[in-house]
Amino acid sequence: MSKRVEQVVVGREQTEGVGARVRRTIGSHSLRRLDPFLLLDEFKGEWPNGFPDHPHRGFETVSYLLQGAFSHEDFTGASGLLEAGDVQWMTAGRGIVHSEIPGKDAGPVRGLQLWVNLRARDKMVEPRYQEKRATDIPRGEEAGVKVAVVAGESMGAKSPVHTLTPACYLDFTMQPGSQFSQPISSRWNSAIYVLEGKSGI
Numbered sequence: 001m002s003k004r005v006e007q008v009v010v011g012r013e014q015t016e017g018v019g020a021r022v023r024r025t026i027g028s029h030s031l032r033r034l035d036p037f038l039l040l041d042e043f044k045g046e047w048p049n050g051f052p053d054h055p056h057r058g059f060e061t062v063s064y065l066l067q068g069a070f071s072h073e074d075f076t077g078a079s080g081l082l083e084a085g086d087v088q089w090m091t092a093g094r095g096i097v098h099s100e101i102p103g104k105d106a107g108p109v110r111g112l113q114l115w116v117n118l119r120a121r122d123k124m125v126e127p128r129y130q131e132k133r134a135t136d137i138p139r140g141e142e143a144g145v146k147v148a149v150v151a152g153e154s155m156g157a158k159s160p161v162h163t164l165t166p167a168c169y170l171d172f173t174m175q176p177g178s179q180f181s182q183p184i185s186s187r188w189n190s191a192i193y194v195l196e197g198k199s200g201i
Contacts, residue, residue, distance in 0.1 A: 003186075003190060005201055007030075007031065009025045009026075009028065009030045009031045010030075011023035011024055011025040011028065011042065012028065016041070016043070016051070017045075017050055017051035017054075017100075018048075018049055018050060018051070018052055019048075019049030019050075020044065020045035020049050020050055020051060021043070021044045021045065022041040022042065022043045022044075023041065023042040023043075024039070024040070024041050025040050025191075025193060026038070026040035026114075026191065027039035027040065027041075027115070034189050034191055035117065035189055036116055036117040036165045036167070036189075037114060037115065037117070037189070037191070038059060038117050039113070039115040040112065040113070040114050040115075040191070040193060041112065041113045042110070042111075042112055042193070042195070043109075043110070043111055043112070043113060044108065044109065044110050045102050045108075045109050046068075046102055046106075046107065046108050046109060047101065047102045047103060047104045048101070048104075049102070050070075050099070050100055050101035050102050051099060051100040051101070052099045052101070053075075053097055053098070053099050054099070055095060055096070055097045056092035056095070056096055056097075056098070057094065057095040057096070057123075058117070058118055058123040059092055059115050059117045059118050060089060060091045060092065060115070060116040060118060060163070060165070061088075061089075061090045061092065061113060061114070061116075062088070062089050062090075062112075062113065062114040062116065062150070062151075063082060063087065063088045063090070063100070063111060063112075063113050064086075064087045064111055064112045064113075064114075064150060064169075064171070065082045065083060065084055065086050065087075065109070065110075066084060066085075066110045066112065066195070067084050067108060067109060067110040067111070068083075068102060068103065068106040068108055068109030068110065068111075069081055069082065069083045069084070069102070069103035069106035069109065070082045070083075070100055070101070070102055070103065070106075070109055070111065071100075071101050071103055072088070072100045072101075073098060073099050074096055074098035074099075074127075075096065075097040075098070076096075076127075078129065080129075080131055081103065082111075083133075083134070084134065085133070085134025085137070085148075086131070086132065086133050086134055087131070087132050087137065087150050087161070088129060088130070088131045088132075089129070089131075089132075089151070089161050089163070090127070090128075090129050090130075091118075091125060091128045091129075091130075091164060093118070093122070093123065093124060093125035093126055093127045093128070094123070094124045094125065095127070096127040112193070114169065116163070116165050116167055117165060118165055119164070119165060122164045122165070125164070130161050130162065132160065132161065136160065137149060137150060137159070138157035138159060138160075139157060140154055140156060140157045141155070142155060142180075143178060143179075143180070144174065144175035144177070144178035145173070145174050145175070145178050145179075145180040146172070146173040146174075147170055147172050147173075148170070148171040149170060150169035150170065151163055151167055151168055152167065152168030152169060153168070154168075154170050154182060166188075168188075170182065174199075
């Protein structure tokens with residue numbers, strides 16, 4: 001059974017963190033939440049602007065970098081660097097304080113951050129990270145359509161990311177005039193975010 005479009009949301013750009021800009025769709029006034037998704041931001045920034053120390057608790061944050069480089073560090077001393085095409089799936093669980101700042105020499109940074117709610121039984125798990133380089137992310141291609149499988153499965157490619165809340169996160173690049181049908185459970189909420197161009201559904 002095909003899904004139908006229930007709502008179209010136009011994201012509005014706003015300031016977030018220190019000098020960074022985000023275009024928010026899920027989590028905005030137009031779409032407060034889309035269970036289990038709490039927030040979806042397309043973020044832009046450049047050093048020294050970014051997102052200094054801030055807390056998360058009870059959900060997972062998914063950072064998918066499209067351009068530039070982004071450094072992160074948390075209160076335990078864990079740190080790392082995300083580059084274009086990399087993904088970080090962070091389970092905040094019982095709580096974590098961390099920072100996310102564009103790399104000093106990385107130039108403009110652009111990416112997406114998705115917040116995924118945790119079920120009640122998982123909200124107090126130990127915080128953890130899953131970081132995957134662009135080369136670790138499975139990909140597929142057919143009939144003018146390419147996909148990077150951040151989470152879940154598509155075109156026979158399956159992501160190595162383990163999600164506590166069942167979810168599928170796919171990055172499609174489609175040639176003009178191409179079409180693709182992605183199986184999605186009828187019990188799941190779903191959303192499409194268009195980064196460039198136009199789409200027909």
